[in-house]
Amino acid sequence: MHDIKAIRQNPEIYDKAWARRGLEPQTITILDKDKLVRRALQVQQEAEAARNKASKQIGAAMGRGDKEAAETLKTEVAGAKNVIAMMGEQIDAEKTVLNDLLAALPNLPFDDVPDGADEDANVDIRKHGTPRTFDFTPKAHDDLGEALEMMDFETAAKMSGSRFVVLSGKLARMDRALSAFMLDIQTEENGYTEHVPPFLVWPQALFGTAQLPKFEDDQFKTTTGHYLIPTAEVSLTNIVRESIIDADTLPLRMTAHTPCFRSEAGSAGRDTKGMIRQHQFNKVELVSIVKPEDSAAEHERMLGCAEEILRRLELPYKVIELCTGDLGFGARKTYDLEVWLPSQNTYREISSISNCGDFQARRMNARYKHAEKDNRFVHTLNGSGLAVGRTLVAVLENFQNQDGSITIPDALLPYMGGVKVIK
RNA sequence: GGAGACGUGGCCGAGUGGUCGAAGGCGCUCCCCUGCUAAGGGAGUAUGGGUCAUAAGCCCAUCGAGGGUUCGAAUCCCUUCGUCUCCGCCA
Numbered sequence: 001m002h003d004i005k006a007i008r009q010n011p012e013i014y015d016k017a018w019a020r021r022g023l024e025p026q027t028i029t030i031l032d033k034d035k036l037v038r039r040a041l042q043v044q045q046e047a048e049a050a051r052n053k054a055s056k057q058i059g060a061a062m063g064r065g066d067k068e069a070a071e072t073l074k075t076e077v078a079g080a081k082n083v084i085a086m087m088g089e090q091i092d093a094e095k096t097v098l099n100d101l102l103a104a105l106p107n108l109p110f111d112d113v114p115d116g117a118d119e120d121a122n123v124d125i126r127k128h129g130t131p132r133t134f135d136f137t138p139k140a141h142d143d144l145g146e147a148l149e150m151m152d153f154e155t156a157a158k159m160s161g162s163r164f165v166v167l168s169g170k171l172a173r174m175d176r177a178l179s180a181f182m183l184d185i186q187t188e189e190n191g192y193t194e195h196v197p198p199f200l201v202w203p204q205a206l207f208g209t210a211q212l213p214k215f216e217d218d219q220f221k222t223t224t225g226h227y228l229i230p231t232a233e234v235s236l237t238n239i240v241r242e243s244i245i246d247a248d249t250l251p252l253r254m255t256a257h258t259p260c261f262r263s264e265a266g267s268a269g270r271d272t273k274g275m276i277r278q279h280q281f282n283k284v285e286l287v288s289i290v291k292p293e294d295s296a297a298e299h300e301r302m303l304g305c306a307e308e309i310l311r312r313l314e315l316p317y318k319v320i321e322l323c324t325g326d327l328g329f330g331a332r333k334t335y336d337l338e339v340w341l342p343s344q345n346t347y348r349e350i351s352s353i354s355n356c357g358d359f360q361a362r363r364m365n366a367r368y369k370h371a372e373k374d375n376r377f378v379h380t381l382n383g384s385g386l387a388v389g390r391t392l393v394a395v396l397e398n399f400q401n402q403d404g405s406i407t408i409p410d411a412l413l414p415y416m417g418g419v420k421v422i423k
Numbered sequence: 424g425g426a427g428a429c430g431u432g433g434c435c436g437a438g439u440g441g442u443c444g445a446a447g448g449c450g451c452u453c454c455c456c457u458g459c460u461a462a463g464g465g466a467g468u469a470u471g472g473g474u475c476a477u478a479a480g481c482c483c484a485u486c487g488a489g490g491g492u493u494c495g496a497a498u499c500c501c502u503u504c505g506u507c508u509c510c511g512c513c514a
Contacts, residue, residue: 005477041473045483052483055495059441062494070494077494375470 001362002102004034017108020115020324026105033098037091044087051080103207104214106329107359113333116323122336123323128307129316131340132398138342139404141396142274145171147404148422151275162272163264163279167392170422174395174408175282177415178388179257182284182309186385190305192255192286197235199258200226205238208364210330210356217265220279228261232285233382240289241364244375250368251298252289255385257282274393276348281389288381291368292358295379299355303335306351306385312411315394316340318347332357337386339394350390353383 007014011027018026054076061070114123145151150171156164167175186192206212206227211219211234220228229235236254245252260283271277286305290298303319310317322334331354338347358377361367367375399407405423408416 009477038473041483045473048483049481051494056442058494062441074494081494 001359002105003358003362004030004098004102007031008034014108018105020109020113021106021327022117022325023105026101030098030101033094033101037094037098040087040090040094044084044091047080047083047087051077051084054080100213103363106327107210107332107356109324109327110333110355113327114321114323115325117325119323119326121323122326123321125319125321125335127316127318128311129314129340131316131342134342136402138397138400140274140343141341141393143343144396144400144404144406145275148406150422160279163277165275165278170416170419171392173416173419174412174422175388175392177412178391178395179282179284181312181412181415182385182388182391183255183257185308185312186255186284186286186305190253190286190308192253192305192385195236195239195254195256197232197239197256197258199229199235199261201229201234201238202226205234205241205364208241209234209237209360210363214329218263220261220263229258230262231260231283231382231384232256232258233287236285236287237289237360237380237382238364240361240366240378240380243366245289245366245368245378247291247368247370250289250291250378251294252287254287254289255284257284257388259283275389276393278389281387283387283389284385286353286383286385289366289378290381292376292379295355295357295381298379298381299333299335299353302381302383302385303337303353306337306353306383309386309391310337310339310350313391313395313409314411315391315398315409317350328352328354330354330356330359332359335383339390340398341394342397342400348390350394351384351386354381356380356382 002014007027007030011031015025015027018024054073058070058073058077061067061073114121116122139147142151142153145167146153148169148171150167150169152166152168153164156166183194187194200222202225203212206219211230219230222228235258236256239254240252259280261280262278264277264279267277275281286302288298288302307317307319317337317339320336320338322328322331322336327334334352334354336349337351337353339350340346341348357379360380361377366378366380368378370376395409395412396406399409401407401421403423405421407421408419413420
């Protein structure tokens, strides 16, 4: 959510930043509405003051038995109430328009974010590891999994349709092993506190992290009005909603291993094969709540925490920085981690790490005590550390052997219960 | 799922239609007193918003949230969320 006061003061900053994301100037419309709201508010408040005053006088008049005066005053109040109601309607209508407008506008990219229209303009930051050279043609993860009879898309389709999978045996175990491995590193080494949050949330929680109102179509909604979380970012970040945090408890670093549910509306035809794009997948999520002045450094730190998993698993990856055109709605700056997939001969996204500034904090009213009588909005950051399903895909493809077996990476061995090779 | 009770400021807790943004206590801040890690006295101590110089002042709203009744609501009514108790059910 955007700070209307800040827009009033520096509209050009907003229009410039939105232009970098390909948007038309917005502030003229916004400030116009804002002016209308405030003008009506003034009129309404004056009427309210008049009503309050007259009402008190009625009380006094009744006290001394002056019914005539009371009646006159009642007429006065009735007039004021008319004005209040009329203005109220006007204010509600205009405020709704204004809020809808503000809620649907994306966050401002930081100055140092590269300009660009789409993902082609994303910038490579660095590469780590060298893709392995195979002396055979590497197979796709789903071919490997199906051949092992531990990855079954057909069976999943019978009960749930497309974009679902049943993992079994050693591959199911590997999903669990990866999750435990990631959680252990993030909690024991990187200082994140483990959480088990709700997987079903109310719309206001999704509004807080900015999946709503714009991305309703990407969510699964239940008959009770709950939504299945598309990422634990929603649950973890909303832990601080409507609260005022003591400054010395910051930064808050939280992690959770949860399933994620995405309708994938609009991605029909994309990644239809295999486990890359599913309606349901597991993910270890990282969320940091920090003071504004710490968010840039925290962003770099969080990137390192996510990278650490790939390094330990010996998976080749690269770090890219998203350009303005590819930046997510709530983000001011985002790094993506892309892992090497031999079968596709390319790097594919496995983690996204974003600094949202105070954007989400405003939407959920999450503040910290900056000084006596001065509460400020926190900054929120989130990142995958990592997407478990895609990590499993990467392990299968990068550690496959010619006979279709999978060698378990050393780092994962302690979690695999003695299994060294899946065959 | 059934029956009932409750939801007030940082905390505890009064308040059942008017002068209540809200008594009192605790906590906290400042001052005074006190020759001292105590006691006492005094003052202050919510949030959001409008006006405005992002001052002072004035004004509006907020007693879980939303709506209603009323000239007037923390107080009455409805809806909703949450907490607690009993019964039922269940992993």
